[in-house]
Amino acid sequence: MQNADTTKYIIHSKINADGIIERPDIVGAIFGQTEGLLGSDLDLRDLQKTGRIGRIEVVVNAKGGKTRGTILIPSSLDRVETSILAASLETIDRVGPCSAKIEITQMEDVRATKRHQIIERAKFILTGMFDENLPESQEIADQVRQSVRVEEMQYFGKNKIPCGPAVFDSDAIVVVEGRADVLNLLRYGIKNTICVGGTNVPPEVAELTKKKDTVTVFTDGDRGGELIVKEMVQIANVDYIARAPDGKSVEDLVQKEIVRSLRQKVPVEQVIDKYSTKESEEKSGRVARLPKRKDRRGSEVKRVTPPKVQKVGAKEASPATERSKTSKRVSSRERAKSRETEEKPAKRAKEITKPSPASAKFKPHATDLLGTFSARFLDGKDKVVNETAVRDLVNTLKDYDSEVKTVVFDGVVTQRILDIAADKGIENLVGAKVGSVTKRPASVKVFTADAL
Known part of the structure; x- marks a missing residue:
């Protein structure tokens, strides 16, 4: 034409x-x-x-x-x-x-017209030919990546618990929930991981945590992750707690989110009250002590009132009566001592948490830090000279050389922090709560935020 x-x-x-x-x-x-x-x-x-x-x-x-x-x-x-x-x-x-x-x-x-034909043909090539080839190449890459990750995975103990290859030799381990979490951390080069497989923590994992220098529990940001942390704190040796962002699982996190979550890990002593392990420890301690008391009372009764002793004459009965009186005096003395030892920690805690009229000036700082897990250093004029995270408070206090008279932080006052504060000449410690303190330096005044 x-x-x-x-x-x-x-x-x-x-x-x-x-x-x-x-x-x-x-x-x-x-x-x-x-x-x-x-x-x-x-x-x-x-x-x-x-x-x-x-x-x-x-x-x-x-x-x-x-x-x-x-x-x-x-x-x-x-x-x-x-x-x-x-x-x-x-x-x-x-x-x-x-x-x-x-x-x-x-x-x-x-x-x-030719341009229109070119556009239509290009659309077909792009959507048809490229889409047909892309899944194959993507599938090959996924298969290679998956094979490498599976080869790196090891198994710990008789129950074949999935773990990373570095768990056996590393001094620090990361405890996660499931096998998929271990695979995801292996994908980004974190090889010292081991999983617990749910809320029923295997005994092998609990024993392994006692042999390692640093144990970090890294769980999902949901209710299940919180329950696993509670169980791990009770039965295992845990140093740090890291949580995924709210509503997210560890297996779905990308590298940036994993690194951020692990960097924001919190010492277990700072969040021990959140997971309410003290009540369970007290209950378990009381239950453990009750059988001993019953056994002791039973033994005393058997010694004091045996049937044969009552039928013997007065001369033979008097030594038994004296022994029973002596045992009663001893038992009452022991109970009195136990009451004194139980009252002393209460008195000590009361002395630690008692507010002072001069402590009202720390109230604004404690209010600002509420829920932030941060700490502030104040000088002699009550001016802020430094701020740090609670997880770094111990190391920062050790290395800090400038004048610090008061430390206000959103965390638990522990014996270790008290000892460092005394060595550094710190006069006031203001924390959210007071932990297990057995010896309080006279030079350091301790307050709690809710009592200011």
């Missing part, structure tokens, strides 16, 4: 004639009636000889004594020349013996 290499535009037109005409009649009328109309530069014969106008295509249909058809003229001229040539076709008013009318219906840009 036309040379596809040179054609830029196609002139679409329709013809209506009052009579019967054929294709040669229409082509002859186009060449004959436009000859010399537009000058030598746009003469159709010359343009066709030079290839700037392609072969004229005509399709006609005669019906009822009238002829209707379409005319297609390919052009490699520019837009202006093609428009002029198209307008000249509408000047034709006669074809053969019949009157006729030619009307331009469309100017088709062949390059735009």
Whole structure:
């Protein structure tokens, strides 16, 4: 029809004639009636000889004594020349013996059509061919990555507990919930991990924690993770607690989130009250002591009132009576001592937490730090000279050389912090709560935030 290499535009037109005409009649009328109309530069014969106008295509249909058809003229001229040539076709008013009318219906840009075809084809290639190949390559990468991770995973103990290869030799371990958590941490190069498989912590893991220098419990940010932390604190040796962001699981965390969660780990002594392990320890201690008391009372009764002693004469009964009185005095003395030892910690705690009239100036600092797990260092004029996280409080106090008279922090006052404060000449310690303190330096005053 036309040379596809040179054609830029196609002139679409329709013809209506009052009579019967054929294709040669229409082509002859186009060449004959436009000859010399537009000058030598746009003469159709010359343009066709030079290839700037392609072969004229005509399709006609005669019906009822009238002829209707379409005319297609390919052009490699520019837009202006093609428009002029198209307008000249509408000047034709006669074809053969019949009157006729030619009307331009469309100017088709062949390059735009090609662009549309290119776009449609590119869409098919992009969505069809690339999508078909992508899952295969992705699947290969996942298979290779999974195989490496599975090869790195080891198993601990008789129950084949999933763990990382560094658990056996490393002094520090990370305890997570399940096998998927171990795999995710292995993916990012953390190889000293071991899982507990749920809230029922295996005895092997509890024993392993007692042999390691540093044990970090890293659980999901949900209720189940909190229950696992409570159980681990009770039966295992735990140093730090790390939690995933609220609502997220360790197996779904990316590297940045894992590193952030482990960096924000909190010493277990600072959050021991949150997991309410003291009450359980007290209950277990009372239950453990009760059988001993019953045994002791039973033994005393057997010694004091045996049936045979009561039937013997007064001389033989008196030594037994004296022994029973002596044992009663001893037992009452022991009970009195136990009451004194039980009262002393209570008195000591009361002395530690008793507020002072001068301590009201620390109240704003304690209020600001509430829920932040942070600490503030105050100088002799009660001005803030440094701030740090509670998890770094011990190390910061050891290395701090400037003047510090007061430390206010959102955490538990422990014996270790008290000893360091005494060595550093710190006069006041303000914490959220007071932990297990057996010896309080006289130079350090201890307050709690809720008592200020």
